[in-house]
Amino acid sequence: MKEKLLSRSVRLVCLGGMLVSMNAMAQEAPIQQVQVTGSRIPSPNAESSSPLQVLTATDIAASGVTNLQELLLKNPTLGAPAISRTNSNFTTSSAGVSTVDLRSLGTSRTLVLVNGRRFVAGVPGETAVDLNVIPTDFIERVDMLTGGASSTYGSDAVAGVVNIITKRNFNGIIVDAQGGQSTKHDDTKKKFSLTWGTSNAEGTSNIMTHFGYSKQGVVYSKDRPASAVDQNSAGDPDDLFKVTRPFYSSYAPQGRFFYDDGTYTYDRNGTPIPWNTNGTNGQQATGFNRSEYRSIAVPTDRYLLATTGTLALNENHNIFFEGNYAATRVSTRIEPFALGAEDIYPATGGQVPAEFLVNGVLRRNPIVPQYLYDRISDTDGDGLRDYYFTRRLSEVGTRGSKANRDTFRLATGVNGNFNLLREWKYETYIAYGQTKESQSSTGQVNVLNFRNALEAYQDVNDENNNNNRTEVICRDPNARLQGCVPINVFGYNTISPEALKYVTAPGSLETKITQKLAGGSISGEIFDLPAGKVGAAVGFEWRGEESSSEADALTQAGLNAGNALPPTFGKFNVKEAFAELRVPILKDQPFARSLDFSGAVRRGNYSTVGYTTSWNAGLEWSPIKDFRFRATRALSTRAPNINELYQPPQQTFPADIVDPCVGVTATSQGARDAACRAAPGVMANIQTNGSFTLTQPDIQGISGYDRGNPNLKAEKGWSTTVGLVWTPTNIPAIxxxxxxxxxxxIKIADALVFMPRQYALQNCYEGDGSLCGLITRRPAEVGANSAGSLEYIDSPVSNSGGKATEGVDVTASWAGRVGPGRLTSRLSWTWLRQGYDVPAPGAPRDYWAGELDVAAKNRASLNLAYKWGPVSISGTTQYIGKAALDDQFLAQLDIPRNGVMIGSKTYQDFQVNYEFRKKWELYLGIDNAFNTKAPPIVSGLPGSDTGTETAAGVYDPIGRRYYAGLRVTL
Structure with missing residues (x-):
């Protein structure tokens, strides 16, 4: 009977626009009250006026996923995730976190709920929930409501809601064990879970507990031909997919040294040789292959504990509770640190003294080789010789981090029903959640100590009083007392262990997110109309959010040669009240089998932005039995999160920046050219090179700071949906x-966005001079090699002009007997008509629909399953349509929009199940069965994820993978 009730509810939900479970049995069952995602009023038909799709426990089991994100991303309503295992190896925090993004409007505009209530975030300062912490085997279904839902669930539901419904009322034990790997013998997967549940004799009280462990292994860039070698787009406007390979980094382990007329490096024997990055003209490359050390997918270990239960106080009132604990262990690895002399001597543009005055006496650093010393002169005007260098700190070791992330959440409350003229349902609850991350990192250096170690001279006066007048000592006596040892950066493996110990600076990062919730609601039917009963719900919610992120002291100050990460701390609270109404207008009338109206309103008071109001109105019209039309209009709000409000300037290193000044000459015409020449560094570069020219280090050395804004206001999102549901009942064949x-x-006014760097750069030189304040170029004093090159492009957050998306969703599903077995099928397809951002008030629209790093215009998913006795076969086909490169990037190269396209990709996954001994199930699966290759979106092209040489959040960079498992129900 339970199976029949579940199957019937799934089928009825599908009539409201949801997807059918692949193995659901469409059978008749008694009508019951169902609460559908998007409404707090129980309904007898589980229909929604908003587009609603569902994935069930059967879908999850048939996919073999260890993380819910892996399955959700196959749904075409979701865009590329901001964070996943395959695009987060370079993040300073939150590596390995799994987020979702409905409608490609940003993870902060997708509200993730668990059983209709908010869940603590997994990213500091954000609202994005880490799906790693939700055990897949504990999920009954996932409802995806697309369109504004702030009036029902509050802020952040501008694009929609992902509501994860956990299992309940289970009796018995389920044990599931799984293992797998890729055909390259990496991306290993191990999974074990145990779920236990029991109920009292009456079935009114129950408890369920789940324990799970999973381990997903690393995938290294070097183990995939597409990413094994550093490469870069050749920048040829006629063929952007023409690749410079290898495109080794100019920061090499043996160092690169600059003198007045050129540069040189060292061979393995310590002999000075000319510098050659990419091995052209028959010479051996002397650059560094960073891909040897990078990762495509970060290794992730998870320990999960979840529990839920209900205790009946009497036949009308219950106490319920939910508990979650997740311990996630993630590690990242990238290449050794690339140190430039400007990291140590920022005031002089990286000019390192090779000699200096000590007590009025000229002292030369004897570690500086004679070869270099003879070729350098005074470059900073102090009368002493200087040099410049870059070096890969291979002796320090690879950079990386180990992060321990713990999430805890407990929710409890009372629900039930009472009579007040009519029967009413009620629920009140409190919840507390916390996410903590403790991260330790390696591979950085203390730049103050490094500077002390570089400034050394021979101790001819025995200043150390050790009777040794030939040794080399650090110039600063205080540094010597602190253990300073002179450092030798000239050649391979020349840094001594003693000097290494002095300059090495391990890092740390501690983050904490806290969420507190309290709320309640009552719902019921208030009076009768000729067409039916009028339903209503009212309620309240209080929420407090707090987040902090604090790195070690050197990292905060930017003194470990890496990103400067000042501490971030912020909090806010909000009090909200809401009301909802459902009114049946017509029933069983000509051309109006039913006509219902629904509406909701929510009023909030934020401690940060003040009062907000959101609402929605919907109509459902069924003219005849088999057809139902639905339409909604909603106003949603999103208050700024903690990072958007309080984040101090945090350093980042953006890629894929095209400098509009490249190619400008002393005589070229146009407002852009004149604006470029106004920068002294650009003009000095032109005078030396004939036109403004960038070197490889210039291209790779752009930095900038992201920063919040405490004066932000809430954004508003207007959403409209209009749809048709067809469920033929009088045609036997279907x-x-x-x-x-x-x-x-969906259109968002005053959208909260960080200023796009390419937009700021382009408009600074082509019209909006106010944006030039975000841009810092290197001065003429740094020399012709880097003069005028971009040093910083900052990105503050503001209420911009807006964001928008528009399109069509189509779903189709069918289940029935075919031959000796039963076939279930469903197809979902999304056509994205348009999507655009307005980067700043009054700015023209930046259209992104159809761009690969956001969303292709056409995406689809087809699921088929056939069950014959104890054997079932299921398959999923995911289609990603052709996509274009970012038009803002193309504009800098005078390439028309859609002038460079990436072809469509199709991925197939299969699983075979065999049931034996009634309660035992063996399953075998293969993902990306035909080993579809990801398109070559290499470094230098927009959308490329570092280390993968593709858009790893969109396409599969790993390849074919197998898994096998055993599921036992006792």
Missing amino acids: KNFTFTIDYFD
Whole structure:
């Protein structure tokens, strides 16, 4: 009977636009009250006026995923994730976190709920929930409501809601064990879970507990031909996919040294040789292959504990509780640190003294080789010789981090029903959640100590009083007392262990997110109309959010040669009240089998932005039995999160920046050219090179700071959806068939965004001079090699002009007997008509629909499953349509929009199940069965994820993978 009730509820939900479970059995069952995601009013038909899709426990089991994100991303309503295992190896925190992004409007505009209530975030300062902490085997279904839902659930639901419903009322034990790996013998997967549940004799009280462990292994860049060698787009406007390979880094382990007329490096024997980055003209390359050390997928270990239960106080009132604990262990690894002399001597542009005055006496650093000393002169005007260098700190070791992330959440409350003229349902709850991350990192150096170690001379006066007048000592006596040892950066493995100990600076990062919730609601039917009962719900919610992120002292000050990360701390609270109404207008009338209106309103008071109001109104009209039309109009709000409000300037190193001044000459015409020449460094570069020219270090050395804004206001999102649901009941050939089509249009006013760097750069030199304050170029004093090159492009957050997306969703599903078995199928397709951002008030629209790093215009997913006795076969086909490179990037190269396209990609996953001994199930699966290769989105092209040489959040960079498992129900 339970199975029949579940199957019936799934089928009815599908009539409201949800996807059918692949193995759901469409059978008749008694009508019951169901609460559908998007409404707090229980309904007898589980229909929604908003587009709603669902994935069930059967779908999850048939996918073999260890992380819910892996399955959700196959749904075409979701865009590329901000964070996943395959695009977070270079993040300073939150590596390995799994987030989702409905409608490609940003993770902060997708609200993730668990059982209809908020869940603590997994990213400091953000609202994004880490799906790693939700055990897949504990999930009953996942509802995806697309379109504004702030009036029902509060802020952040501008694009929609992902509501994860956990299992309940389970009796018995389920044990599931799984293992797998890729065909390259990496990306190993191990998973074990145990779920236990029991109920009292009456079935009114129950408890369920789940324990799970999973381990996903690393995938190194070097183990995939596409990413094994550093490469870069050749920058040829006629063929952007023409690649310079290898495109080794100019920061090499043996060092690169600059003198007045050129540069040189060292061979393995310590002999000075000319510098050659890419091995052209028959010479051996002397650069460094960073891909040898990078990762495509970060290794992730998870320990999960979840529990839920209900205790009946009497037949009308219950106490319920939910508990979650997740311990996630993630490690990252990238190449050794690339140190430039400007990291140590920023005031002089990286000019390192080779000699200096000590008590009025000229002292030369004897570690500086004679070869270099004879070729350098005074470059900073102090009368002493200087040099410049870059070096890969291979002796320090690879950079990386080990992060321990712990998430804890407990929710409890009371629900039930009472009579007040009519029967009413109620629920009140409190919840507390916390996410903590403790991260230790390696591979950095203390730049103050490094400077002390570089400034050395021969101790001819025995200043150390050790009777040794030939040794080399550090110039600063205080540094000597602290253990300073002179450092030799000239050649391979020349840094001594003693000097290494003095300059090495391990790092740390501690983050904490806290969420507190309290809320309650009542719902019921207030009076009768000729067409039916009028339903209503009212309630309140209080929420407090707090987040902090604090790195070690050197990192905060930017004194470990890496990103400067000042501490971030912020908090806010909000009090909200809401009301919802459902009104049946017509029933069983000509051309109006039913006509219902629904509406909701929410009023909030934030401690940060003050009062907000959101609402939605919807109509459902069924003219005849098999057709139902639905439409909604909603105003959603999103208050700024803690990072957007309080983040101090944090350093980042953006890629794929095209400098509009490249190619400008002393006589070239145009406002842009004149604006470029106004920068002294650019003009000095032109005078030396004939036109403004960038070197490889210039291209790779752009930095900048992201920063929050405490004066932000809430953004507003207007969403419109119009759809049709067709469920033919009088055509035997297509019985159990459901078809939906929905048009969506979401427009966000005053959207909260960080200023796009390429936009700021382009408009600084082509019209909006106010944006030039975000840009810092290197001065003429640094010399012709880097004069005028971009040093910093900052990105503050503001309420910009807006964001928008528009398109159509289509779903179709059918289940029935075919031959000796039963076939279930569903198809979902999204056509993205348009999507755009307005980077700043009054700025033109930046259209992104169809761009690969956001969303292709056409995406689809087809699921098929066939069950015959104890054997079942299921398959998923994911289609990603052709996509273009970012038009802002192309504009800098005078390439028209959609002038460079990436072809479509199709991925197939299969699973075979065999049931034996009634309660035992063996399953075998293969993902990316045909080993579809990711397109070559290499470094230098927009959308490339470092280390993968593709858009790893969109395409699969790993390749074919196998897994096998055993599931036992006792």
